[in-house]
Amino acid sequence: MSIHSESTLTRRRFLGAMGATGAVCMAAGAGLVGMPTLAQAADAPAAAVNIDEIIAKDLGAGKVTLEKVKIDTPPKAENGALVRMPISVDHPMDADNYIASLTIYVDENPKPMVAMFEFSPASGKAEVEMRIKMAKASQVRAIAKTNKGALYGAIMKLEVAEGGCAG
Template identity: 35%
Template structure:
């Protein structure tokens, strides 16, 4: 039997089989952020500007029993007026699959420079919060925490 020239037809079974193989490769090699990749992500966020410690308070438990849902709050000392306010707050980590955890945009109408969320943590690590103010300065705080039961664990 000869095949007619023309478009190549792929069966659904062939597509699914190819996709399963690609998925197995992805699962076998999960990406991991490193302290270096976190530093690069921070550098990209601040654009080479100096980051000062202070004005930012990162609240996160120092000991986390379950990394699947870790509460995190970032407060920034700012009057939140039209002349002096927080523009962005970014959160970074050094051992999850990606170094960027979250990015929040604020403006003077927010009233308070405060964000709160829950994050997943795959291991014990350092977390860094950086706030960009309307005058272009960057301020930060960091926390080291221990995770006893990591999220993102493959079984």
């Protein structure tokens, strides 16, 4: 037995274990959105949920203007269990003209809405920071809604070095 074959076996075992963990993550997600098989989920993950429909249902069917909102995080997260999510909205917080809510969506999540924040003029500033979990790369959207119903947003493609499915 050579050192080479031993290391191949170890590597194969390691990859096998990795694959199993990934499947558990995906199976859990697929089950939730009612996908019949794991294979289908892998083939067409985007078809599982329609993010635009979800946003329209949550926030109203208005057009989202991609301005005023900033997601201030690096494009590649080192740790999927702790993805920094500082979000700011450049908008007045006056008594009659303010940001009433800010909602964060991760497109690839089985349940895309991660968090929703409701503000009042007494908030002074529509800016929050938190940490979220991401199992894999996904688009992240932050959508702000004014008290008058106008929607502003930011969309960011985020890579994840190490998935946070287990955490």
